[in-house]
Amino acid sequence: MFDRILPYLLAGISVGGQYALIAVGYTMVYGILRLINFAHGDIFTAAGFFMVYFAAAMPLYVAAPLVVVATVLLGFVVERVAYKPLRSAPRMSIMISAIGVSYLLQNLMWYVTGGLAKQYPVLPWISEQITIGPASTKMATVVTPVITVLLVVALVMLIKHTKIGMAMRAVSRDFETAQLMGIKINSVISMTFVIGSFLAAIGSMLYFSNYTTVTPTIGAMPGLKAFVAAVFGGIGSIPGAVIGAMLIGICENVIKAVGYTTFSDAFTFALLIVVLVFKPTGLFGEKTSEKV
Amino acid sequence: MKKSTKAAVGTLLVAALFAGVWLAERLAGANSMLVTVLEKGAIYALIAVSMNLLNGFTGLFSLGQAGFMLVGAYTYAIFTIPAARRMAVYQYYQGGIVQFELPCLLAIVLAGVVAAAFAALVGLPVLRLKSDYLAIATLGFAEIIRAVIQYDKLGPLTNGSNLLKTYPTFDTALFPFAVAGVCIAVILMLIHSTYGRACKAIRDDEIAAEAMGINLFRHKLLSFVISSFFAGVGGALLAMYQGTVQANAFKSSMTYEILLIVVIGGMGSVTGSVLASFLFIACSEWWLRFLDVETFIGTVQVPLLRSGFRMVVFSVVIMAVVLFYRRGIMGDREFSLDAIARAFSGKKRKGARAK
Numbered sequence: 001m002f003d004r005i006l007p008y009l010l011a012g013i014s015v016g017g018q019y020a021l022i023a024v025g026y027t028m029v030y031g032i033l034r035l036i037n038f039a040h041g042d043i044f045t046a047a048g049f050f051m052v053y054f055a056a057a058m059p060l061y062v063a064a065p066l067v068v069v070a071t072v073l074l075g076f077v078v079e080r081v082a083y084k085p086l087r088s089a090p091r092m093s094i095m096i097s098a099i100g101v102s103y104l105l106q107n108l109m110w111y112v113t114g115g116l117a118k119q120y121p122v123l124p125w126i127s128e129q130i131t132i133g134p135a136s137t138k139m140a141t142v143v144t145p146v147i148t149v150l151l152v153v154a155l156v157m158l159i160k161h162t163k164i165g166m167a168m169r170a171v172s173r174d175f176e177t178a179q180l181m182g183i184k185i186n187s188v189i190s191m192t193f194v195i196g197s198f199l200a201a202i203g204s205m206l207y208f209s210n211y212t213t214v215t216p217t218i219g220a221m222p223g224l225k226a227f228v229a230a231v232f233g234g235i236g237s238i239p240g241a242v243i244g245a246m247l248i249g250i251c252e253n254v255i256k257a258v259g260y261t262t263f264s265d266a267f268t269f270a271l272l273i274v275v276l277v278f279k280p281t282g283l284f285g286e287k288t289s290e291k292v
Numbered sequence: 293m294k295k296s297t298k299a300a301v302g303t304l305l306v307a308a309l310f311a312g313v314w315l316a317e318r319l320a321g322a323n324s325m326l327v328t329v330l331e332k333g334a335i336y337a338l339i340a341v342s343m344n345l346l347n348g349f350t351g352l353f354s355l356g357q358a359g360f361m362l363v364g365a366y367t368y369a370i371f372t373i374p375a376a377r378r379m380a381v382y383q384y385y386q387g388g389i390v391q392f393e394l395p396c397l398l399a400i401v402l403a404g405v406v407a408a409a410f411a412a413l414v415g416l417p418v419l420r421l422k423s424d425y426l427a428i429a430t431l432g433f434a435e436i437i438r439a440v441i442q443y444d445k446l447g448p449l450t451n452g453s454n455l456l457k458t459y460p461t462f463d464t465a466l467f468p469f470a471v472a473g474v475c476i477a478v479i480l481m482l483i484h485s486t487y488g489r490a491c492k493a494i495r496d497d498e499i500a501a502e503a504m505g506i507n508l509f510r511h512k513l514l515s516f517v518i519s520s521f522f523a524g525v526g527g528a529l530l531a532m533y534q535g536t537v538q539a540n541a542f543k544s545s546m547t548y549e550i551l552l553i554v555v556i557g558g559m560g561s562v563t564g565s566v567l568a569s570f571l572f573i574a575c576s577e578w579w580l581r582f583l584d585v586e587t588f589i590g591t592v593q594v595p596l597l598r599s600g601f602r603m604v605v606f607s608v609v610i611m612a613v614v615l616f617y618r619r620g621i622m623g624d625r626e627f628s629l630d631a632i633a634r635a636f637s638g639k640k641r642k643g644a645r646a647k
Binding site for chain 2: 037081097
């Protein structure tokens with residue numbers, strides 16, 4: 001039994017780690033702007049395409065850092081162009097703008113690639129096959145949880161112990177007061193998007209090393225799932241997002257192992273509805289009260 | 293303007309519209325782009341208005357429209373495939389379990405009813421959530437529906453992940469116009485009723501509305517169910533338009549498209565949604581087609597023009613609307629005969645809204 005489950009468990013932890021890297025981006029943006037950044041999944045996909053095109057043009061050790069830079073830049077530009085002008089608009093408008101950006105990015109990627117699935121380059125070491133007990137898998141599977149934990153710990157340190165981290169916490173607690181205290185909220189918000197995109201870029205390298213093809217809409221589903229993970233863990237909480245993502249990744253793959261592949265996506269959303277109805281603040285979320 | 297003249301002019305306009313559609317079909321031919329746009333535009337208009345009822349008039353940010361359309365489309369298809377052809381369509385499921393067929397119009401109504409029933413079930417837990425949580429939960433629900441419908445064990449009913457086809461379709465653009473027209477008229481009447489006013493009050497301020505004695509949950513649920521009813525009807529029409537249905541086409545991107553139509557038309561304007569639907573469909577299917585074709589001027593190829601460019605330009609335009617013309621084409625105003633009459637007579641508007 002264990003032998004049969006093990007590959008799925010491994011895949012679950014690995015996918016969970018990749019979702020976690022995306023989920024952190026969602027949860028940070030939501031914590032500060034109260035915005036579901038629908039375009040985040042597409043930024044993740046864009047990172048995949050950046051790698052496809054950069055790796056074809058230059059050696060990998062140049063391409064990989066460039067991918068990260070390009071993704072971060074994309075996240076930054078999206079925020080400046082599509083969200084910043086709407087800062088004082090109702091929340092619904094910003095969310096619609098996010099949906100619009102997602103639509104635009106998907107169409108743009110479709111245009112650039114001609115709608116064809118692209119083969120993701122083989123990354124040295126990460127893409128190697130290894131065997132753990134009875135299961136054969138890729139290095140990425142094993143590396144992902146480690147990288148995820150390392151990055152998240154680094155991020156938590158950043159938020160707890162640096163000046164920009166303190167500013168982030170202040171802005172997420174109270175937007176206007178933070179502004180009055182002299183915090184440059186625009187740069188704090190940009191920083192949030194930069195960190196989120198950075199993690200998405202790393203996540204995309206790990207994710208696509210496992211799944212090997214990139215299509216313009218491939219990021220939509222992991223994006224939504226990562227959002228569910230962020231909600232599950234308690235939106236705004238970074239450790240919560242990671243634990244939520246791990247749980248979702250594992251559950252999804254166990255469901256596949258049991259033979260209900262059709263329902264592996266549906267499960268995530270069912271979980272979301274259950275969590276939202278019974279514990280809207282998620283596992284680690286802060287309780288907020290409605291103000292008049 | 294007097295009520296009787298208004299009714300007369302209104303009737304005339306509707307008659308003229310139908311005559312125009314009929315004429316366009318005769319002149320341009322049933323397979324022309326114009327007729328495609330008219331048919332699809334009418335269907336999208338209905339769906340957009342149904343979404344506007346929810347998002348624009350009740351202030352519930354729901355993203356489940358594609359799910360309810362899917363339910364409607366499948367209900368219609370399942371109950372209208374002629375019994376004689378079921379063996380061929382449900383070839384992997386021994387002809388399926390439904391062995392009768394309903395008349396077309398009855399099936400359309402049933403499509404709405406089933407979608408509404410689903411909405412009532414989903415709404416009970418989901419509508420207690422606030423703005424963006426509601427959006428994500430309804431989006432998730434639409435994804436669940438899509439997965440469940442393709443579930444193999446439900447195959448005898450839904451044909452699993454295979455196409456549903458050979459059900460009756462319409463052969464004139466007048467049909468979707470008539471159905472969508474009646475439905476939109478009903479929605480308009482609803483909006484102008486006390487019920488509609490209560491919904492607008494909820495949109496503008498939930499707490500104040502509750503204090504005025506409006507039962508929030510009941511009104512939200514009602515609005516959700518009604519919107520889903522019409523989304524279901526719209527789904528059935530879409531199924532008729534396409535000729536085949538497959539669950540995988542009803543992705544969340546479909547909901548996004550409809551939402552963008554609503555935004556372009558103006559949140560809270562029925563006429564805006566209708567106009568935007570025709571505009572959206574005409575642009576995406578017809579007017580911007582040339583952007584997808586590689587074109588040469590002399591021997592020089594026009595740069596950028598190739599497959600997919602149309603959608604890029606299109607989404608850039610949409611982003612521009614979302615960012616710079618947030619009120620859309622109509623804002624929350626409506627096209628009304630009174631306003632036009634006033635514009636012609638040059639009288640000053642009474643009680644013009646301060647803005």
